[in-house]
Amino acid sequence: MKPKQLNLLKIIAILEGISYLLFAITVPLKKIYNYQWPNKIVGMSHGILFILYILLVFINARTEKWTWKTKTLLYLASVIPFGTFIAEKKILNNEQRN
DSSP, rough: OOOHHHHHHHHHHHHHHHHHHHHHHHHHHHHOOOOOOHHHHHHHHHHHHHHHHHHHHHHHHHHOOHHHHHHHHHHHHHTTHHHHHIIIIIHHHHHHHH
8 A cells, every 4th residue: 555655645746846836837827918717727726736745645644654854844845846846756755665
């Protein structure tokens, strides 16, 4: 069960990071050109992916008994641009090897 849950978390981390970066495109479209729908789609997608990411970190942290430091870094990564990409490479890959 461990590899499946952790792999799902890694995939969601990457998707959540991409959705966060897409705001760099959709927010100017909304603010400058009053083009609303791309921002709504990205916003909803990002919200769902963010919740999934947080939920999967919580589930994996409980089943794998991660340290408070690992959990905190993974939670913080969700609100920092490029954070989930770094977390996936440096933390989650390391956890998968253990």
